[in-house]
Amino acid sequence: MGNNLLEIRNLKKTFPIRRQKLGLFGQREQMLAVDNLSFTIKEGETYGLVGESGCGKSTTGRMLVGVEKPNSGSILYEGKDLSTLNDREFFPLRKELQMVFQNTLSALNPRQRIGSILEDILKVHGVSDARDRRDQVVDVLEKVGLSEYHYFRYPYELSGGQVQRLGIASALVIKPRLIICDEPVSALDVSIQAQVLNTLIALQQDLRLSLLFISHDIGVIRYISDRIGVMYLGTLVEEAETDELFKNPMHPYTKALFASVPDLYICKETVPEFNGERPVRTDTFKGCAFCTRCPYAMSICAEKTPEFLERSSGHQVACHLYDSME
Structure with missing residues (x-):
């Protein structure tokens, strides 16, 4: 793989969800669709972003191509911060950053x-x-x-x-040099999915493309990605090279995702069932994003947000269970 082509630093995006009881013109409470998100995409690499529906994957992709503007954070493309550019300044870069939408x-x-x-x-x-x-x-x-x-x-x-x-x-x-693929095969039959994925892989190799591949399908992500980021409630909870992640999933959410897939070739372990609805994450939300549903949650999980740290070579996890490894 080459040098970093795109670097995302502490990206944040909010959307209003409801009015507070502050009168007719009261401020709206803000939902954190993307919160403190950071990752890099290298030249010629396919970076897979996986997570359940509503975790902020598509919003992330739309911010990278300028369809949505982040509240804060940086999107560095070859050192230039795209988040600070207006439409006129962004236009020349649209040739290099393109998107394949889910419903083409x-x-x-x-x-x-x-x-x-x-x-x-x-x-x-x-x-x-x-x-x-x-x-x-x-x-x-x-x-x-x-x-x-x-x-x-x-x-x-x-x-x-x-x-x-x-x-x-x-x-x-x-x-272009980078293509963001937002669930491009989710509505297709399995055989057609394979054809489209093989086309993307061949094109990437021939043209030296970089890809950000967004999907909730773990099998598809595994097939096409060099590295994978696991996303939950707008933030990354785990990141590793594909083989390492499937061999040694560390975060409880990643383990739960793998346990839900009927695939004998995925490393699984028995994961206690987690219950409850996914919460709405706002600025008042404290602690780990997954703590309200995690079967291993401790008292610190509801009080302190875990740091996204490297627990082994190239394998980063945000979980208090591994704090003793530091």
Whole structure:
């Protein structure tokens, strides 16, 4: 792997959830969708971000491409802090940072042919020659497993797998360096998932792409990722290289995730059942994010937020159970 391409430092994002009883114009209570999130993505690496629905994965991806603005923290792309840029300053970097959305079809104009959709992206980024635009579009369609035939089709004429390939093509057509893939295969059959994932892996190797792959599917994350971050309630609870994480999961939440998967090749141990609803995390929330549901919770877990520390080589965990290892 190369040097760090993207570095996330102490990223925080809140959303209002309800009004407090402070009158008609009272301030809204804020939910911490992403809280103190830090990780890096290296050149040519696939970083997997896994966690249950609503943990802040998609919000993180949207902040990296400028769709959402963080409340605080830094998004350093080759040393430049993207979180401080306005839309005009961010525009030149959109060629290098692209996103594949979960529901690609909803992002496409149903009245526009596929060739025209992809050519419009090139027009926006300054490719003025019509023949050059068409050649680039046909080339990227072939790279993702489509063909010149699809240049003249409409998005609704494609199958689910072909639509996701088109989503990848729309991200690739301007030759980015980093692609954020937000649940790109979650709605597909298993066989089609494998085809799309293999396409992404081949493209990454050929083009030296870096990927942030967001998913709640542990099997998919394991297949495609070099390193994995496990996310819960807006924060990372564990991070390690893929083989190390599946061989030696340390955080109780990671163990619970693995225990829920019917896969004989995942290292599992008997995890006591955890009950209760996932809490809403606000600024008044104290302690470990997982402490309200953790079967191993101690008194310190409700009082002090655990530090995200390296417990073994390249393996970081935020859990008071391992404080004695320091």
